Amino acid sequence: MAIQTRTEESFTPAMRTEALEDILTERGLVDPKVLAGLIKNFEENVGPMNGARVVARAWVDPEFRARLLADATAASAELGYKGAQGECIVALENTDRVHHVVVCTLCSCYPWPLLGLPPGWYKDPAYRARVVREPRTVLAEFGLTLGAGVEVRVWDSTAEVRYLVLPQRPAGTEGLTEEELAALVTRDAMVGIASVAAPRR
């Protein structure tokens, strides 16, 4: 075909993005410096270590834990973690009887200031559909097998409400410092597809 098509399909997403960025910066709607800063921040600074520090603080400080469960947005801000997609965060406390797991069935809503951007599996259509229908099976596939006596609660995130799972503190960690505890806490545990393992001795 000699005629070059002018449809979205004839351009790669990279070309469309470049064209859009070109127009938006030319019109002054996006500042290239601001754009670069936003991307760099999410690539290098914002990640699950923030949430891990919140969890560790809640494990060692009962009053902070109470504040976290009452208002996770405000409690996280105490540690300096706030910003886009952190406007309304709800903390869900795992216990011996209840295990929480988080999903966004419609897209990928996620508590950015505490966990950074979501991993691939969280955005995957299969996870989003299946964890609601068969949470125990999905959790088992991730390597988390829960006893029959544990109730599984699945929470669907929205643009308004994001969730942070407060995992159970593993046994045998009584002597650890808050920082050492934070190092044990994984992103997966804070989304609810894993538990926190005690450190290997």
Added chain:
Amino acid sequence: MTAPAAPPALQGASAPPRSNGELVFAEPWEGRAFGLALALHEAGAFTWKEFSTELAGSIARWERAHPADEEYSYYRCWLEALESLLEDRGIVDRAVTLDRAVHLRERPAGHDHRHDHHHDHGG
């Protein structure tokens, strides 16, 4: 207890992106598309709820239109949502974006309109 060389929380399973080997964006354009939406939102072009509603719609359309075995691209849906929202708002028409894409594609090879590329001039 002696102080460790670096805070343990920065070396653990939840170390910062990049330093734990995890790629936040698989390709550079994904980061650009992500950043454009966030920058426009922060500049007041739309609320995040408006964007996420558009994103959910874009993902749902993909899921309806594509067979389950075709590879899913989250950021393709993201870009689609951004283009759609900008068109609905009268901010940037898709046709204008495509015109610009044609223009960029037809620029001479080796020419970078952005002037911010980094050549390696060697030693």
